[in-house]
Amino acid sequence: MESKKIIDARGFSCPEPVILTKRALNSLAEEELKVLVGDAAAKENVSRLARNSGYNVKIEEIDSDYQLIIKKR
Secondary structure (H helix, E strand, C coil), rough: CCCEEEECCCCCCCCCHHHHHHHHHHHHCEEEEEEEEECHHHHHHHHHHHHHHCCEEEEEEEECCCEEEEEEE
C-alpha cells in the first residue's frame, strides 16, 4: 500500500506554500506528497521547487484550486 501525505496550502500566499512543501520534502518518507494550492503562482512555484529537487510533478485542476502530486523519481 502506498502511503501519502497531504499539505493543504490553499489560502496561503507565496512563499508559504513553497516553505510548507520544502519542509515536507525534506522529511518525506512517503512515496507521494499531495499539495493543494489556491492560485496559479503557488502552483508554478511549488512545482518548480519539486522538479528542481528531483521529483516528478503531476498537476490537476480542481474547481479553481490545484492539486500537485509529487512523487520520487
